[in-house]
Amino acid sequence: MTRAETRALSERQWQILRVLCREYIVSGRPVASSSVSRALGLRWSSATIRNELVALEGAGFVFQPHQSAGRIPTGKGLDRYIRDLPIAGAPPAALRRVVDSSLASRVSGAADMRPTARVLSEIVGCVAVAFIGEPRRAEMRQVELILMQGACALITLTLGDGTISRHPIRLDSRLLESADEAAIGRLQERLRELCVGKTLSEARALLERMVREEEARFDRWLGESLRVGLLLCTMANLEPLWLQVAGQRMLATATAAAAGGVDALAHILGLLEDYHQLAEVLCQLIPAPSGDDLRAEVRIGDDLGVLLGGDAGGPALSLVGCRLPSDGGGDKTGAIALLGPDRMDYEAVIPLVEYAAHALASRTCA
Numbered sequence: 001m002t003r004a005e006t007r008a009l010s011e012r013q014w015q016i017l018r019v020l021c022r023e024y025i026v027s028g029r030p031v032a033s034s035s036v037s038r039a040l041g042l043r044w045s046s047a048t049i050r051n052e053l054v055a056l057e058g059a060g061f062v063f064q065p066h067q068s069a070g071r072i073p074t075g076k077g078l079d080r081y082i083r084d085l086p087i088a089g090a091p092p093a094a095l096r097r098v099v100d101s102s103l104a105s106r107v108s109g110a111a112d113m114r115p116t117a118r119v120l121s122e123i124v125g126c127v128a129v130a131f132i133g134e135p136r137r138a139e140m141r142q143v144e145l146i147l148m149q150g151a152c153a154l155i156t157l158t159l160g161d162g163t164i165s166r167h168p169i170r171l172d173s174r175l176l177e178s179a180d181e182a183a184i185g186r187l188q189e190r191l192r193e194l195c196v197g198k199t200l201s202e203a204r205a206l207l208e209r210m211v212r213e214e215e216a217r218f219d220r221w222l223g224e225s226l227r228v229g230l231l232l233c234t235m236a237n238l239e240p241l242w243l244q245v246a247g248q249r250m251l252a253t254a255t256a257a258a259a260g261g262v263d264a265l266a267h268i269l270g271l272l273e274d275y276h277q278l279a280e281v282l283c284q285l286i287p288a289p290s291g292d293d294l295r296a297e298v299r300i301g302d303d304l305g306v307l308l309g310g311d312a313g314g315p316a317l318s319l320v321g322c323r324l325p326s327d328g329g330g331d332k333t334g335a336i337a338l339l340g341p342d343r344m345d346y347e348a349v350i351p352l353v354e355y356a357a358h359a360l361a362s363r364t365c366a
Helices: 003-007 011-027 033-039 046-058 075-083 093-102 110-124 181-195 200-214 220-237 248-256 261-273 275-285 301-308 346-364
Strands: 127-135 140-147 152-159 164-170 238-246 297-300 317-324 333-341
Touching: 011 033, 011 046, 011 075, 033 046, 075 297, 075 301, 093 110, 093 346, 110 127, 110 238, 110 333, 110 346, 127 248, 127 275, 127 346, 140 181, 152 220, 164 220, 181 200, 181 220, 200 220, 238 275, 248 261, 248 333, 261 275, 275 317, 275 333, 297 301, 301 317, 317 346, 333 346
Parallel strands: none
Antiparallel strands: 127 238, 127 333, 140 152, 152 164, 297 317, 317 333
16 A cells, blocks of 8 residues: 555544454454444544545445445455554463464474464464475476376476475366377476576576566467476475464355355365465565564455465455564575454454564574
8 A cells, every 4th residue: 555545544534444444353244334433432423434434435445245234344444454553562471372382392394383383273263374494506407297197297306416306286288188298208308408407596587587588479388398397496496395284174264255265265275285385375475574573464355366366356365474584594484374364353463473483483593
């Protein structure tokens, strides 16, 4: 949101929006003008508040599901509300102790992070993700592509440090309909030309540049080579990747109300099973911290398009996440993130996520 948009709100409109957001978070239902009037101590009449709600709707801060209903904040309205919350302090001592207890052992693998993900999921009542990964810096020495059933394929990647990793992927089924063995061989050779002899980060930078340059004119097989190469660089980059997810069952209720909720739920559940892609998406959604200043990022509604695989279709879901700083050598990255309904208690959730990120960072960098 721009400063001009923030200044466009009058003090009365801002007070009405703040109360409406708070009432929506508590009740989960459209908020009537009479409810806003009562919450504001009958300072303004319902008619006055209705007029202001019309103005807020025109500015994109609220919407009305149907003519006789109250209003619901949009993603833009909730974002405005969250950004004006008091600066988050530490969570209650009891919650700090629970988080610290879940991180009691030094984080050295996935098993160490499972209690933390579960604790955060149960406290907030949503999906919790915690991950740490170490970027690979060795050069790619060999890439082998094996076509399996249907459009499924297996890529075997050998790095210069002797590490071998295998990644299942899906190829473009339309290309495979008319493909022969020679075409698959050419795809593999193109992958080798694009990737072998480069580090994962070097290859990714090259592939992204080529995609931009060739987007309007590359042939379909070259396009598939670029797409598969980018997937490979993403999947293989954070190895070893220690990631835990907890609370997947809690997504059903949150996505049911969203437009295309079933499709969104299926996409998210699939993403939650693909740890490398999930880590990559979280890195896109949550900016890296500057120095040791770990601040939670809140993403709502349409801002979650990359997570939902398209248009988020209104607020419905929100993500509160915090990236961990790289360690002294810049060898690790990680994040703590909570994904749930847009009705999170942000005043409580934001400090909890920031505290968990600080606690995890102190143990991984120790």
